Amino acid sequence: MTMTAPESSLPRDFADLEPFVAYWAGETNDIRWDRRSRAPMEQIRRFYDAMLPRADEALTYLEQFPLGEAPADATRLLCLLLSLPHAAMAVEFHRQPRAAASPFPHGMNVAKGPWPQGW
Amino acid sequence: MTKYEPEMQKSAFPKLTEPNGLDTGPIPIEPYISPEWFEKEREQIFGRAWLCMGRIEQLPEPDTYIVKEIEVRGVIALITRDKADKVRAFHNVCSHRANMIVQDSAGKGSRFVCKYHNWAYRNDGDCIGVPDRANFFNLDIKKCGLTPIVCDVWEGWIFINLQKVPEVSLKEFLGPFGEAFTNAPAPSAEHAFNVNVSTMKANWKTTIDAFCESYHVPVLHPDTVGATFANDSNPYSRPLSGHARGAHRTMTTFGNPDYVPPEHALVERLAYSNLDLGNTLGANDAKEIQALLDHPAINPRRVPNWATEIAWIFPNFLIFYSPGGFFTLEFWPLSVNSTRWVARMHIPKAKDVRQRFQQEHHNCRMAEIFLEDVGNLERQQRAMESGAKTEIVLQDGEFMLRHSIETIRKWVAAKTVREALA
Structure with a gap:
């Protein structure tokens, strides 16, 4: 049996972000929020540091598709990109994974929004 | 109730409690912790008041x-x-x-x-x-x-x-609030994302109170939102106007006009790079936003640096109008010390991926702020129940809480709804 490198699940120019897909390309707002809340700070920081310099380029790339009509690889990139604001809450606001003295787990959830990749 | 006197509202931070006909004394804690009191609210308030279910656009x-x-x-x-x-x-x-x-x-x-x-x-x-x-x-x-x-x-x-x-029609129940907010626009009412809190361990009034005073914002939410609600000219986030309106009440909160995302907040900067900072909900229908800004009861003093007009519809429903649109909060008691609540953030459907990115940042931030409140309020409820204090004290900027509790006490005592509304 021959081993071949798995194809990137992201658009080719963003293939280097592949290691982050499994955890950070959560399909819903609520999943993205929950994953960030559970991650240790080092993991959040690694994703933030890798995604932030590519964010504007990713936004520009995604602008070619009408929202909600992008192919699977671009949709995955969008989900990954949408985890960046979640990571930023920890890095830019709290300087820790979650707000000080806020409960976790908690009975709060974010329901579907009026947008693609918002559910 | 004393009628609102315009001349009292001339200073930068108008007095709110006494001009609205309210006392200034301490408030008993009993209504926040007593099971017997809760039973009275169940009958006298939730059994008799008109209860807001939300917008017609949900149908x-x-x-x-x-x-x-x-x-x-x-x-x-x-x-x-x-x-x-x-x-x-x-x-x-x-x-x-x-x-x-x-x-x-x-x-x-x-x-x-x-x-x-x-x-x-x-x-x-x-x-x-x-x-x-x-x-x-x-x-x-x-x-x-x-x-x-x-x-x-x-x-x-x-x-x-x-x-x-x-006992009374909806019109009579809404009274002066209904008159003042006739024709208030509801931009993007057909779109919302919800933040649901299935249960939290605090009395419903403990919970709703926290959303109706801005005094706590710079303290409890220093990193997430504090800097947008206070600056050197208003370090304690004093309200800019406030009105008792029958059983209901409204208040204008301060928005820091100098706020820009801090240097290190690179994602926040990216998210807001193509938007007016005052317009935190993103691009909305311009005509509806203009109608909102022009409405005489929303930011009634026409101050430039306002962040929100909070409309508290008795007993448990809040509408937050802002220069970017509106959102609602509703608080449903489950027991004397547990509450379910729902935030409906009305936002426009994103037109492009940059707006979608900004909306995710906006709603992340709202969820973080709400979670800071949840932790804080559960601690407060436990402390209230400790029996250490029998009263709380309120400052002038907390006048909405005072008007709420006075209205609740009135409804609990009143034999008829008309008497409660008098």
Whole structure:
């Protein structure tokens, strides 16, 4: 049996972000929020540091598709990109994974929004 | 109640408590922790007040419905819109063996079938089908309709009343608030994302109070939102105006005009790079936003640096108007010290990926702020229940809390609703 490198699940120019897909390309707002809340700070920081310099380029790339009509690889990139604001809450606001003295787990959830990749 | 005196509102930070006819003394803690008091609220307030169920746009077309649970009254309300656009409310209970009929929270359909024995109802409440009807005993199907709940719509807001015959009309209940907020626009009312808190361990008043004073914002939310609500000219986030309006009340909060995302907040900067900072909800319909800004009751003093106009509809519903749109919060008591609440953030449908990115940042931030409140309020409830204090003290900027608790005490004591509203 021959081993071949798995194809990137992201658009080719963003293939280097592949290691982050499994955890950070959560399909819903609520999943993205929950994953960030559970991650240790080092993991959040690694994703933030890798995604932030590519964010504007990713936004520009995604602008070619009408929202909600992008192919699977671009949709995955969008989900990954949408985890960046979640990571930023920890890095830019709290300087820790979650707000000080806020409960976790908690009975709060974010329901579907009026947008693609918002559910 | 003293009528609002315009000259008292001239200074940068107008006095709010006394000009609105309120006392200045301490407030008893008992209503926040006493099971006996809670039972009185269950009857006298939630059993008698008109209760806001949300926007008409939640019923987006004919033959749609929503189900709303009012736990404090043990009621599950089925709210329907029929082909002629009439909005009605019913108890979601089958006339056969009193089972629950509709099991989802919203949907489309003109008829409802009970999943127990297939009894069927139209969305005007009529019973339209009883399987094996011949085997019942003199069953009069005309008397087998859904049990109605009194329902009315004001300016696109749906209200129900759980009295069989409400003592006052919705118009009378809304009183001066209804007059002041007639024609208030609701931009992007058809779109929202919800933040749901299924249960938190605090009294419903402890919870709603936290959303109706900005004094705490720079302290409890220093990193997430504090800097947008205070600056050197207003370090304690004093309100810019406030009005008692019958059983209801409104207040304008300060927005820091100098706020820019800090140097290190690179994602926040990216998210907001193509937007006005005042417009934190993103691009909305410009005409509706202008109508909101022009409305005489929203930021009534026309101060440039306002962040929100908080409208507190008695007892448990808040509308937050901002220069970018509006959102609502509703607080439903589950017990004396537990509450369910829902935030509906009305935002426009994103036009492009940059706006979608900004919306995710906006809603992340709102969820973080809300979670800071949840932790804080659960601690406060435990501390209140410790019995260490029998009273709380309120400052002038907390006048909405004072007006709320005074109104609640009035409703609890009053024999009739009209007396409570007097």
